[in-house]
Amino acid sequence: MDAAGLQRIWYGGAAVPGWLSALVPVYRLLRWLHRMPYRLGWRRATRLPVPILVVGNLTAGGSGKTPLVIALVEALHARGWRPGVVSRGYGGRTRTPRLLDAHPDPAEVGDEPALIRRRTAVPVAVGRDRAAAAQLLLAEGVDVVIADDGLQNPALARDLEICVIDGERRFGNGRLLPAGPLREPLTRLATLPWRVCNGGTAQSGEVPMRLHGDRAVNLATGQVQPLADFAGHAVHAIAGIGHPERFFAALRARGIDVQAHPFPDHHAYVPSDLAFGDGLPVLMTEKDAIKCAAFAADLQWSVPVDAELPGDFVDALTSALASARAR
Template identity: 65%
Template sequence: MSTFAQRITRIWYDGEPVPWWLRLLVPAYRGLRRLHLAPYALGLRRPARIAAPVIVVGNLTAGGSGKTPLAIALAENLRLHGFRPGVVSRGYGGTETGPLLLDDVPDPRRVGDEPCVIRRRAGVEVAVGRDRARAAALLLERGVNVVIADDGLQHVALARDIEICVVDGQRRFGNGLLLPAGPLREPLARLDTIPFRVCNGGAAQAGEIPMRLVGDVAVPVQRAAATRPLDAFAGRRVHAVAAIGNPERFFLALRTHGIEVVPHAFADHHAFAPADLAFGDGLPVLMTEKDAVKCVPFAEAHHWCVPVRAELPASFFDAVIERLRAAKAR
């Protein structure tokens, strides 16, 4: 992670004073946001409505908060209840502008890392594209009857039936300021309009649904060896690699298993190269699943992936399905 990114993190989340020049940029961000929303507010444009209910999973802050694991858990649960879910994504970090339907072996350099993880883990149809309504149309052609939009809370061009906001339970909303002085994409008042607020880790506050990310196995990135319990690395020194919104969350999770962590934090969606993992000592390298999909071409035998699954109360899924069925009945 660059020195500038580290400083921004300290300003947003660790109480470091906000420089005057960052504060001066907040009105510019607010103005651009209002300009983007103006055609919809004035009725000049309308959000695109597709022929299936849409569930948007997003957050109010820049960076990751656990949206993708929740999207996977939703897709798996909906399928158990007889739905045919699919996922639409911008494909951030990839070169594809779309719309494009992912195949069974998608290239993360083209379609982004998170869509690849969703396709592999949930086994559902996934489409990427800047125009998410057109990408969602590809899903409907494949028989999808519920669309999950991964990271689309601020993408007003696509109409939605259910909104879910994921909150990082450790970082919360940082200093509570709008970009770039703080991490907020929208004012906190936006929370009042969102029916489901999911708290990832930490202590869930009033009105929030608790979510826990569980990672208890290590999978070889090459998939040429057997999966191991994560506890098999307890007491050992390892290199921990994370290019996610909150790398410290991954490092802390490994430490709770008694693993001695040498942390290596990269910028979110970092495009890995072999040199990034060349630590020269032969120690095991543990990384997130999102990072592993980008390292497959040059992974070595001591490179391991730690997938996580999202655990939430059954009542949350029941409430989502109830709203979903009501939306389909309209």
């Protein structure tokens, strides 16, 4: 079954085939085996001498983790912290732990870590062994580590966890993979007091987050142009993210005539993907743009977004991290 078919089942109300339901116990078993060494004491989570903040979600696919990580890095840096980011580097070829340089190749280290490094300029480390990758950040002088994803990874001990929720799609049909989008049962929410709702309507106990983008950046020249300049005009819009329709809807809300081209999350673009041959501008997410920069053309534009968070949430989170550092 292709990704579009799964999306219809997970979020569109389509019936769950019996063979998908039959695979849910297999997924449960694999989850149990993954955690068993830690539950039985055969392995111990690595504890670092600095606070660890994990930003993740309960669903497969994107929910807005990366914009939140960038916003938290910027907020903590503004408050005098020296944050670093650790990630598995999903979609990249790198397997062993490594620090990213100032101009990382997303094909090597993954698109999301590359974007975080370029946007924030803070130390970023990737590797399948997140604990070993996080150790690399200590030599860079960081005093708080933010893990981009990893709620389901027990290898790295953490002080705080934030669950990001897609405010529009929520938890879909509420079923575990592969019959539904859930990586963990919804009962896990009870253990996650820090919950951020991206878009939609935040429910009780959730912190509202809004993604705001009002500019476009030309991939070839670096020219910055108000997004409002594209209103009333036809454009091609591409998005290889977990929920492409969110990007397309945001452009339409600004009066842009969107010809939508969704791609799979973490798609590895080639020039022909963007060759529409009609002279129209091509707008894309910043995550897509970082992978298209190698063959950038004048008609291609990135639309960066910034996560807007309540100030009291950031203050409370900072206070909690300070308490964790003092322990």
